[in-house]
Amino acid sequence: MEELLKSYQTVTPQHAINWVKVGHTDDFPENAGACVKYNSKQIAVYYFTRTNSWYACQNLCPHKMEMVLSRGMIGDSQGIPKVACPLHKKTFSLEDGHNLNGEEYSIATYPVRIQEGNVYIGFVD
Amino acid sequence: MVGFKFCEKLAAHPLRDQFEVLVFGEESRPAYDRVHLSEYFSLDSADKLLLAPRDWYAGNNITLRTGEMVTSIEVDTKRVFTHKHDYFEYDYLVLATGSSPFVPTIKGVDKPGVFIYRTIEDLDAIKDYAQKLKHEGKFKAAVLGGGLLGLEAANAAKELGMQTDVIEFAPRLMPRQLDKAASDMLQHKIESLGIKVHLGKNSQEIVGAEGIEGIDFTDDTALQTDMLIISAGIRPRDELAVKCGLQTGERGGIYVNNKMETSGPSIYAIGEVALYNNGIYGLVAPGYEMAGVAVDQITGTDKLMSPSIDMSTQLKLVGTEVASFGAPFIENDDITAIIYENKQRGVYKRINVSKDGSLLHGGIMVGDSSDYNTLFQLYINAMKLPENPEDLILGSRGGESKSPLGSVLDLPETAQICSCEAVSKGTICNAITSGACTSFSDVVKQTKASSCCGGCKPMVVDLVNATLKSLGQEVKDTICEHFNYSRQEMYDLVKLHNILDFDEALDRHGRGHGCETCKPILASIFASIYMETANRQAPIQDSNDRFLANIQRNGTYSVVPRVPGGEITPQKLMVLGEVAKKYDLYTKITGGQRIDLFGAQLHELPMIWKELIDAGFESGHAYGKSLRTVKSCVGSTWCRFGMHDSVSFAIRIEERYKGLRSPHKLKGGVSGCIRECAEARGKDFGVIAVEGGWNLYVCGNGGANPKHAILLAEQLDDDTCIRYLDRFLIYYIRTAAPLQRTAPWLDKLEGGIDYLKKVVVEDSLGIGEELEAEMEELVQRYACEWKEAIEDPQMLKRFKPFVNSDEPDDHLEFVPMREQKMPRPW
Numbered sequence: 001m002e003e004l005l006k007s008y009q010t011v012t013p014q015h016a017i018n019w020v021k022v023g024h025t026d027d028f029p030e031n032a033g034a035c036v037k038y039n040s041k042q043i044a045v046y047y048f049t050r051t052n053s054w055y056a057c058q059n060l061c062p063h064k065m066e067m068v069l070s071r072g073m074i075g076d077s078q079g080i081p082k083v084a085c086p087l088h089k090k091t092f093s094l095e096d097g098h099n100l101n102g103e104e105y106s107i108a109t110y111p112v113r114i115q116e117g118n119v120y121i122g123f124v125d
Numbered sequence: 126m127v128g129f130k131f132c133e134k135l136a137a138h139p140l141r142d143q144f145e146v147l148v149f150g151e152e153s154r155p156a157y158d159r160v161h162l163s164e165y166f167s168l169d170s171a172d173k174l175l176l177a178p179r180d181w182y183a184g185n186n187i188t189l190r191t192g193e194m195v196t197s198i199e200v201d202t203k204r205v206f207t208h209k210h211d212y213f214e215y216d217y218l219v220l221a222t223g224s225s226p227f228v229p230t231i232k233g234v235d236k237p238g239v240f241i242y243r244t245i246e247d248l249d250a251i252k253d254y255a256q257k258l259k260h261e262g263k264f265k266a267a268v269l270g271g272g273l274l275g276l277e278a279a280n281a282a283k284e285l286g287m288q289t290d291v292i293e294f295a296p297r298l299m300p301r302q303l304d305k306a307a308s309d310m311l312q313h314k315i316e317s318l319g320i321k322v323h324l325g326k327n328s329q330e331i332v333g334a335e336g337i338e339g340i341d342f343t344d345d346t347a348l349q350t351d352m353l354i355i356s357a358g359i360r361p362r363d364e365l366a367v368k369c370g371l372q373t374g375e376r377g378g379i380y381v382n383n384k385m386e387t388s389g390p391s392i393y394a395i396g397e398v399a400l401y402n403n404g405i406y407g408l409v410a411p412g413y414e415m416a417g418v419a420v421d422q423i424t425g426t427d428k429l430m431s432p433s434i435d436m437s438t439q440l441k442l443v444g445t446e447v448a449s450f451g452a453p454f455i456e457n458d459d460i461t462a463i464i465y466e467n468k469q470r471g472v473y474k475r476i477n478v479s480k481d482g483s484l485l486h487g488g489i490m491v492g493d494s495s496d497y498n499t500l501f502q503l504y505i506n507a508m509k510l511p512e513n514p515e516d517l518i519l520g521s522r523g524g525e526s527k528s529p530l531g532s533v534l535d536l537p538e539t540a541q542i543c544s545c546e547a548v549s550k551g552t553i554c555n556a557i558t559s560g561a562c563t564s565f566s567d568v569v570k571q572t573k574a575s576s577c578c579g580g581c582k583p584m585v586v587d588l589v590n591a592t593l594k595s596l597g598q599e600v601k602d603t604i605c606e607h608f609n610y611s612r613q614e615m616y617d618l619v620k621l622h623n624i625l626d627f628d629e630a631l632d633r634h635g636r637g638h639g640c641e642t643c644k645p646i647l648a649s650i651f652a653s654i655y656m657e658t659a660n661r662q663a664p665i666q667d668s669n670d671r672f673l674a675n676i677q678r679n680g681t682y683s684v685v686p687r688v689p690g691g692e693i694t695p696q697k698l699m700v701l702g703e704v705a706k707k708y709d710l711y712t713k714i715t716g717g718q719r720i721d722l723f724g725a726q727l728h729e730l731p732m733i734w735k736e737l738i739d740a741g742f743e744s745g746h747a748y749g750k751s752l753r754t755v756k757s758c759v760g761s762t763w764c765r766f767g768m769h770d771s772v773s774f775a776i777r778i779e780e781r782y783k784g785l786r787s788p789h790k791l792k793g794g795v796s797g798c799i800r801e802c803a804e805a806r807g808k809d810f811g812v813i814a815v816e817g818g819w820n821l822y823v824c825g826n827g828g829a830n831p832k833h834a835i836l837l838a839e840q841l842d843d844d845t846c847i848r849y850l851d852r853f854l855i856y857y858i859r860t861a862a863p864l865q866r867t868a869p870w871l872d873k874l875e876g877g878i879d880y881l882k883k884v885v886v887e888d889s890l891g892i893g894e895e896l897e898a899e900m901e902e903l904v905q906r907y908a909c910e911w912k913e914a915i916e917d918p919q920m921l922k923r924f925k926p927f928v929n930s931d932e933p934d935d936h937l938e939f940v941p942m943r944e945q946k947m948p949r950p951w
Contacts, residue, residue, distance in 0.1 A: 023928045032664035032671070034923075037930045045928070050628070050638050064951050067936045068680040071668055071727075075640030078606065084641035086668035086676050091641070 004065070007041065008058035008108035009124075010097055016111050016122025025117050033083065035059050035070035036121070043110060043121060044070030046094065048081060054112035055094035056121050061085045062105035069107070127396030127412035128221030129156035129176045134420040136185040144423075146187040147213060149205075151194035152244060155179055159243075160409060160578060163281045166252065171245050198369040200389045217391050217423050220366065220379060221416075224359035224397040224407070229269075233331030238352045242278040254352055255285040263351040264288050267340065269328065270356035271298040273442070278356045279320050280443045290321045290348060292340070294357075297324060302438065302449035303489055306466060310473040310491045314445045323348065359407055361398040374400040383430040385419045393419045406434050409577060410544040417547065435505065435544065439490075439497045439580045445471075448494035451487025451504045452477060460486050465518045467492075474518040476500065482514050498584040506540050533587045534595065542584055545577035553585060557592045565589045602862060605642040608635045612788065612863045616650050626651075627665045639665070646863045649750055652786035653858045656903045658910035659749065660920055669748035672923065673911055674730055677723055679937060679948035682730060684710070684722040685747035686737050687783060690757045690775035690795075691718025700740040708733055711945045716827075717754035717792065719745055724946060726933060731924050734911045743783070744911040750864070751786040752793075755779035756804065760797030760814075769814035771797035774843060778812070781847065782854065784907045788861040788870075791854070792826070806834045809867040810850060815839070819846045823853055823881070824871040832868040835878050838886050851900035852885045852893055 022036040042059035097107040111122040157174040182189040226241040266282040271293030297308035327343040372388035378400030395415035421428035437450035472492035538551035644665040659670040674682035710722040757775035761767030775795040794805030805811025811822040818840035825834030883889040938949040
């Protein structure tokens, strides 16, 4: 399980070398999450229509190691976009992945780009 | 705990920087909360009991040396030595070594299976041993000691699944806090929960070939048991003090004066190890006061310990409220006891009042300690009692009910509200009037009031609200940071302005972008007003509603079709079996007379539901805050005792309210006679057949705080019963707080059941017809949301596990269990 968790490491837009097309914007729900697959990774993608912003993070909730975050509810806390895990409502910042309940574990986030109606996620591998 | 409190108070002191602090603890963990030790079994980690994490000590420049035992003190050279053969110099030494359990010298006390109850390690050992016993088919545990800690230990043993007995030497339980009648009431309550009590028992020998098998008593009786937890009192850990020649008491404890100074120079003792006024005080509040005195003395102010120690206590033991305050047993020429005993409700209350009726000296409560805070304030502040002191425990009869304290703001400024943290009314009110705090949580953070045992929370909340109100600020429960309104206000706003979706609500009445709290609340409001299903605004639904299924441990889902009234044809039962077999679903009968199919993957849900809907099933809404089931007994059609046809009526009720969304889940029941086999009184609404019609009960529930539903109306015909149910349900849906079930809603409803009767039965507000019409419209608009979902390709998209792949999720793992399967455990 530790191995699995380690395979998800935050990628910043500057460091992304491989931008992977994961679908058309129409394939993704508005104001909610969906999951995409890249090799063995599961990545959750969220589209906030009110700010017209896209976020991506690991689908794995680090609390109980289940692939569920893409099915969590999204929103904001004091302006920070966040996702709440559907299992125990642990919430994470979608900007930097830190836990907003004051607990120690955090999640990896990935940069998202929209070009010509397509959604791209940035990876380093 | 007291040692930690000393550190906490010193860390916050203005002269903090003049001191270098070094803390030794022989246990491997930093200080943890022993008051809530028994909760350890229900927590997933010991860390949750820590009073502060390790980095708190580092952040406050306190060196923490855990797992290091101080072995001796050299008073002359001011040095302490540890078992690692290090020594450390001190200017001031504070002994907060606490106590250890007293283990009586009984033959066989060293046998395997005999435990004490003090540390997390003790609890781990108890848990492991109990697990081992259960595997061997042994289930009997006993606790030696019927005091406060003993009963906590007994509850813990019971929670571990053991059949538990309590053995007490005295002729009553909690002999230091309760009189005989109170003990009898507590015993009755505890025994009704399956813990057996043996009083007046003197243990002679612990018997068993290897491990413990039983206990022989001096009266020639015996008790068979597979394990024993000893909780027969405490002994101060004064061995270091004895060794270095400090003055100690005959029965243990280090002598201290009212400055917490021991007989040794610059050595202080605080907490359960300190012998003050010839007493040892095993409570948090006096310990914390001692810590405060020691900090003040060391930093150069002259605060002294109170001359008398208040041993009042309020707690919940084995699910029973127990409180004891002041002088609980006192009765003499000047003081008489007023006693109220209600064996039906399991309540005992006693107050000791001066003969002229003016002062309260102490008292005892079992089964209902809701008056404790008020009574304690009257006692501790020596306030004048109302004209009829019996009203204090009986409630005033006739006329308006009013708190005998009047307003909480009438308390003296010095009244101590939080005894654990010694916070006065003045401190709490000032925190608000100074502008530093604007809410209960602010006040807790700033003053620490109610941060320990939480017993004073209701009074702190009242004080905060009353103070805010006196400043002209309105106090309300707002939904979250995005909506500055209560649920009821949002309900009214949505209805009044005919708001149709979440974004509109946010634009008109909110701010920010919403969250996992306000979105489902608004979704529920839209559903309750427009009967819209969870499909129309899927993204604002709670995650379960979005996928129309209950997420389980490993992220798979369960499927529960509606089975109205629990009646099902063999044909439909076979369909469920076939579907479960085809998709390899773990199958279990639910408590609500339905069948739950577990382990469905996201992409399988539409396929499963297609087959179920083709066979005539509908969504059971088991995932929603909505009507779940109306349980029924078989009733007069088959049962030889049945008076009315409970199944038919249950089906009619369930069909009427299916799909109805509400602030929390709703459950109903219909029983065909007073034997009540449908357990209808454990539901939000229950209907029971009686001579001449149905009795309607409301606001019950099972779960963590079981409540029996209360009689709303008697001998109703079918249609009247439905009409009252319509009114009751809509009234609840309109006015309840988020996630508030009917029982707590009724508790908060001003006027209680009498007021509810007026609204529903007598139509005192004149809204009866309106409520019925509203329900009728919701009933007409019902649609099965699973049928909607599988018929609309756009809606089906959400069940695809990956946007960019058609593969199923390969992360899922199951393990076999009793011919079925379960998720790989966490």
